[in-house]
Amino acid sequence: MKRTESRQRRKNSICALHRAPSELRRSHIVPEFLYKPLYDSKHRLNVLSTGRPPKRHFEQKGIREKLLCDRCEAQFGVYEDYARGVLFGGKEIEVSMANPRGFEFHVDYRKFKLFELSILWRVGVTTTRFFNNIDLGDHAEQLRKILIGEQPGTTDEYGCILIWPVSHRDIVDQLVISMGMTKIEGVPCVRLIMGGICWFYFLSKQAIDPRQSGLFLQEDGSLRIMQGDFGINGYLTNFAKAVYTSNPYFFRKTNDKH
Ligand SMILES: [Zn+2]
Numbered sequence: 001m002k003r004t005e006s007r008q009r010r011k012n013s014i015c016a017l018h019r020a021p022s023e024l025r026r027s028h029i030v031p032e033f034l035y036k037p038l039y040d041s042k043h044r045l046n047v048l049s050t051g052r053p054p055k056r057h058f059e060q061k062g063i064r065e066k067l068l069c070d071r072c073e074a075q076f077g078v079y080e081d082y083a084r085g086v087l088f089g090g091k092e093i094e095v096s097m098a099n100p101r102g103f104e105f106h107v108d109y110r111k112f113k114l115f116e117l118s119i120l121w122r123v124g125v126t127t128t129r130f131f132n133n134i135d136l137g138d139h140a141e142q143l144r145k146i147l148i149g150e151q152p153g154t155t156d157e158y159g160c161i162l163i164w165p166v167s168h169r170d171i172v173d174q175l176v177i178s179m180g181m182t183k184i185e186g187v188p189c190v191r192l193i194m195g196g197i198c199w200f201y202f203l204s205k206q207a208i209d210p211r212q213s214g215l216f217l218q219e220d221g222s223l224r225i226m227q228g229d230f231g232i233n234g235y236l237t238n239f240a241k242a243v244y245t246s247n248p249y250f251f252r253k254t255n256d257k258h
Contacts, residue, residue, distance in 0.1 A: 037196025
């Protein structure tokens, strides 16, 4: 769905997902629980951290938009409850910096994949300015159909690679942001930072090669969050500099809270 069409539908109170006139809710574009980092500064799962979370200066908690009806909102709510349970309800896990593979989970493929896709679709169709550097083109309609049918397709279709950056944690942990789009070997790719991790979505029905699809959520339920930087370091370094220039007290304030 093009953003102009999207605006028009919103104006006419048409649910963006099932496309019928409805009373629209002020829907979250990014689920609320992803506004806090998955792992705390000691690299443990956040859920077990008892300290007060540091104040986050970039928080745009609750980017909302009149987007979905009650029923569609409830449908997404099921995926979100499930994903929150997986990501935040787990046991304490020590992050081994020596382990390049990162964290591994076992999940319900259908629910978790639909969760991933529901976010991708929402950031693509929202008219809020925070995600206007994302253009899904025809994929928006494909994704809408997948979500309507609740059939997530195969591992290769719209695969997502999750990366936990090892550097610039002070920045990453405070962000919910779109890093815009890039192309990886010719495939358009949407890059988001949410929950302290980077989400790389490949807008394609086929992975470029098995090494890549091996990093996506697998149909047997294997979910991996990779550790590393994978080229995002440049983006984060520049971002950190821009933040520091605009607010030189940022880092000091943040550190004081720890
Ligand atoms: Zn609806």
